[in-house]
Amino acid sequence: MEHAGSVRSFMRRHFKHFNAATVVDAAGAYADHIENGGKMLIAMAGAMSTAELGISLAEMIRQDKIHAISCTGANLEEDLFNLVAHDHYRRVPNWRDLTPEQENELLELGLNRVTDTCIPEGEAIRRIEALLLEEWQKADIVGEPMFPHEFLYKLIRSGKLKPQIDIRDSWLVAACEKNLPIFVPGWEDSTTGNIYAARCMDGTIQNVHTVRSGIEYSIGLTKWYLNQTAQWGFFQIGGGIAGDFPICVVPLIRQDLEVQVPLWSYFCQISDSTTSYGSYSGATPNEKITWEKLSAETPRFVIESDATIVAPLIFAYVCAEDSVAPETNGRARTAVPALALQNRLAG
DSSP: OTTTHHHHHHHHHOOHHHHHHHHHHHHHHHHHHHHTTTTTEEEETTTTTTTTTTHHHHHHHHHHOOOOOEEEEHHHHHHHHHHHHGGGEEEETTTOOOOOOHHHHHHHTTEEETEEEEEEEIIIIIIIHHHHHEEEEEEHTOOOOOOHHHHHHHHHHHTTOOOOOGGOOHHHHHHHHHHHOOEETGGSSEEEEEEEHHHHHHSSSGGGGGGGOOHHHHHHHHHHHHHOOOOOEEESSTTHHHHHHHTTTTIIIISSSOOEEEEEEEEEEOOOOOOOOOHHHHHTTHHHHTTSSSTTSSSEEEEOOHHHHHHHHHHHHHHHSSEEEEEEETTOOOOOOOOOOOOOHHH
């Protein structure tokens, strides 16, 4: 058998058919796209941050394999929840067998379950709430509205967070170091979005627009795309708003603004949603051609599998030929470029 460290060789040797073969094809096309000077936007739905995708995703960001992110508000905040409260998380291996009474016991313990993982209410959510509320109030008083991700970037840079994991395993910290553009459609549907609505209702926040809105995100995304010169690919995990919002920027510009811009030049979606009538998450990429998002020549891939298995494999494949530092705690590490930020977080 090939050397275990040769990810590309292993996958090419063993992933020959069906979804496995598509994984290799999609990973190879991704690598080619980047090597030919292309850029990549990743769209994340699902509970990828709680699934600790940051371990591999952060490395992709540091190695300049991902250049923009669209994600749900849950993925945005849950990366920080895990950063500051990892030691208090609880894994429930037998989650399929839980009774309603056992689920209620988790509730009473302040443990919010996401499949096999419980997010600790007090140590994660309320800890971030207190820190984030300070930033919201400061911005509210001086009248400086910001996007949801900008508030979290500011919080990361403040040095107030006390990490319980290696910060190199946080994709949001890596994105902050690179100052990556992030777009968070439907942020209101997140825990911190709910908290923000409550603080607006009780008068703690006077101006509801202190956190900028989804339409403003759409305008920002559109202006951003109009300024791009590289060919952009689209790597999608799951479906829903995290994917549909950013991919629609192309028809928005071409059809509504009547300005010609390139279509997305690569597309891959990992989803366990089956194709069905009217389903966006289960729609085939060919359907996107009719909406002027992709062209007939765009490399298109659909991988019907669990993203927590497939995405790290693709990421490892794309990063495989880059130099990697010696292993730390069993995981390969590379240098963190923003040492000042690293020191503030570590301290």
